[in-house]
Amino acid sequence: MNPVLRGAAIYIFLLIVFRIMGKRSLSETTTFDFILLLIISEVTQQALVGKDFSLTGSTILIGTLMCMELLFSAIKSKFPVFDKILEGEPMLIVDRGSPLKRRMKKSRVDEEDILEAARQSFGLERMDQIKYAVLEKDGSISIIPYDEFR
């Protein structure tokens, strides 16, 4: 099959799958998540390359993936609505010390994840020291502590 078509198809499929899986799947929180991502990359390589060991084939595949990147970033800048659809938006999950339970449940984030992020970034100890917590586009959690705990 034409390497350009293969590259474009895999790129779009991965884009859709990761969007469907939600933000938390992108951030490697445990070793297992990391290994899972590695396995996905192995399978992707197999599907893309197949039995084509030529230099030309590889350069075409890499070029295709880069062109897809260019294409999508051009689409996102011309039509900002696609940026929201494709990347999502940052979302508040803790408001002045109280966790927003429904949002956390839907994004598959639990209080432990938030407290872990709080410990790692500011050395905070408790939920009530957190002024705001935001689930960012890339799946990571950013913490804004109350001023006295900075």
Next chain:
Amino acid sequence: MNRKTEDKAETLKLPADMRLTERSWKVQRLGWSLLVIYIVMAAIGLFGTGVLSNKRVQSADYSIKYERFGRYEMPQEFRILAPAVNGQVEISVPQEFTGHYGIASITPEPQSQSIRGGQIVLQFPADSTSLLVMQVEAEKPGLHSTTLAVNGKPFTISQFIYP
């Protein structure tokens, strides 16, 4: 701009050569265009597996379908359609062919294989027009021109193999 460094953010000691940055932006945009052209060429088949690459050599009931362009060690097919003559289809291929291509399989398998006068001769018993599919992989890049004979009729297959 005569200055090499920017006057912005003077307290932050950054060596900002905007001329170089402007030029590298231009080079980047040029690079993007070249990349897109390369990919479009690949998509239409100029490097194999695509519309521009499919080629058919035809004469009366005989036809050979192959690709004008291929890539090093890329699996590809030669599809040979030929009528049966004297109860068989005979294909003869010059010996150098095996130097340039590795033959992965021939479907159906020939009943007999022999070497006559520097040609590899394959015979397939058949009773009517038959399709033979050769799975090959090019082992060397470059332009390869092969004249093979089907039931004695010569056909020239010319293929450019990219590295």
